[in-house]
Amino acid sequence: MEKILGLFTLLIIPLLIINVSCSGEESSSPQSINLWFDGYAEEEQEYGGELQDEMDSFLMLKSEKGARIPVNVDSFGAVGDGLADDTQAFQNAWDVACSLKDAVFLVPENRRYKVNATKFVGPCERNLIIQVSGIIVAPEEPDDWNPKYSKIWLSFSKLNGVKIQGGGIIDGSGSKWWATSCKINKKNPCKGAPTAVTIDSSSGIRVKDLTIQFAQQMHFTISRSEAIRISGVHINAPSDSPNTDGIHITDSTNVAIQNCHIGTGDDCISIVNASKNIKMKSIQCGPGHGISIGSLGKDNSTGIVTGVVLDMAKLTGTKNGVRIKTWQGGSGYVKAVRFENVEMIDVENPIIIDQFYCDSPTTCMNHTSAVKISQVIYRNIRGTSRSPNAMKFACSDTVPCSNIVLNNINLERENGIAETFCNCAIGFDYGVVLPKADCLKSSSCGGTQEDNQKQKHDPIPTHTEL
Template identity: 35%
Template sequence: MDKDYIQIMAVYCMFVMALIVRNHAVVVDIKTKGAKGDGITDDSPAILSAWKEVCGGPPPSSLVIPPGTYMSLAIMLAGPCKGPIEINAKGATLKAPPELVKFSKDSWIYIRNVDKLTMIGGTFDGQGQQTWMGTKCDETMACPVPVNLRLSNLKNLVLKDLTSINSKNFHLALRGSDNSRLENLVINAPGNSINTDGIHIAKLNGLNITNSKIGTGDDCISFGEGSRNIHIERVSCGPGHGFSIGSLGKFPNEEPVEGIFLKNCTITGTTNGVRIKTWPNSYPGIVRDIHFEDIIMNGAQNPVLIDQEYCPNKACKKGAPSKVKLTNVSFKRIRGTSATKVAVKLVCSAQVPCENVEVADIHLTFNGGPATSECSNAKPKVVGQNVPGVC
């Protein structure tokens, strides 16, 4: 038999086999697993059954949550899986039980150990109103209550067109999920809700967040230890506590926070704007290459803030300096209105003063008139025209 013919047939067979595998990729609708979608029945067993099938099926596989309202108890969707997974929840609403006693752990929906997970659509309602009224998170700083979506070790994660509302605790907690992308998210809880950070990030390298709207009762986005190479653009924040690096230095051996770029964002009616916060009397740590650019402030308190004396609720020794070192930090083209007289406040550590802090082309007013600035243990590089004049 001709050698070229054999090679052609071999390639053809491989192509046909690839088509067969693709045609046998698993698509599972949770209603085929018994989900009622009446908003009352616990549909978590159906979701778990569907996940088990798609995770173990030939790639690429899809879990479909069709339009409807689904009640779900706490669930864990765990990998590793055989290949990429898509969760399509367009038009669907998932509701957590409102009663905190129905949760024994700190997550409602917990997804972990998956490479190339894509989540599209869906509203995740934590029904946290009872929890906010009943906990003492603001006093004890301990909140053993569930996060809406806990996402851990999901390499190459994509979240699109997803909504999270009324979480009992953080809305999204993202950890160890390198090279991920979040876009077109809506995160919403009342301004007086307790500890409802919009997105909390920790121990990951590579993340883009774009075109999203966050309003909540705590930080819109908070960056914990080990946050690296993160780009945030076109995100609106308010109500809430603004965009916050930290708090850092409370625990030993925290990983550095570095390479945070936040630009073209709008902050409205928040208790802080863009800030970096570390504990006094802290353990050593590193924060470097943090850049805030082209930010609009609409009545934000403390629009530009470095606070290395962060000590809420008398939870620390405020007399001793922070040992977290801040290097290469910039605040550029931040404009709008401040709800506090001091619009730019740079409070650095007396033991490890900030290095290479740049303030450029700031224009912030207070009550229609000039605002002021304050600095301690910081000698910022001032570029361009700044209102107020910086230190």
């Protein structure tokens, strides 16, 4: 009956005209390092070639003019006072919007809708727009959560060519979830919490001009998806909120993130296994744990990440800057990575590769296998480091890091001397590089030069979460 009433409401509402405007090792020489990315040339050509052109063409949604069918959640019984449970109204509105061509799933402004864990599942008819102009808020009490969906809050799956936009706010009401985390209260079991927004098994999705805040755990996850474009997204959570990654990418290809401001209690952006061709541009990060590839290789698993570019970023007061982190015992590889044009302000570990990552309450066992890390370029990176090791390459003795390239680096400490630490990291630098990174040239893992390096530094400890 509710669905029939909803359809009747749609029939008596005139069409709305909406004007949408949204806005073996390779050669190690400066001349050859960009060839590491040639393996991804086909995808680059498909998405417009150079990063700037790619971002411009993909992230600026073209203006559209035409008849749109508004599917307003209020027409399906949503109250919008922040107290009433509007979950069923949202689900009923979604069923109708998804079934219509050129529909707008509308969450109106100046309203506050409380919505419990919900799945918005496609495939849908063409040209669907999800217009979030108001506020969507999660239940504050973990005990009120729908037990059917313990790991998600708002999940969008099996969609193609959908735009999510509107300038509204998605608020996870996460404070009570954080209080029960095992990272806050060591007596509690580590059982996890929902991700605020998930895009899963989808393609051609555009997300623009939204704020996602105070997530129960991760804010925004992209999984098993392709051709996802995110721009103008703000993500906010306190620096002590546990596991609240900003944007988390897993098992996805051709993801572009541009002009985003992210401040959380964990990684601003994290990229994990089976992800390829990830482009990030004009990112502001802080507070948080930085921009990370990994962790990879946990529990002897295989991790593969290739073709990652970060161009133009500012990290302020973060625990890490640009980081690659892997567990001992894993397998697979990370390669063809470029971090460039990055400003670090009071960052504890500006440049770090950590193949001894261990985010565990117990000591991690030593293993000889590791995820291989190679072909990583750091270019035009400047700023200040809180720790002595402004650059740290802590790599496996049995699976060394290779083809690590530094170009035009200037990292200083406000109080003290900045240094570069290497263990089993092989590469070179050119241009002005401060602090000096001679250890990249001399590190051979087993030769006399490497033995000299070990004499200068304490043995590599098992690392815990930074």
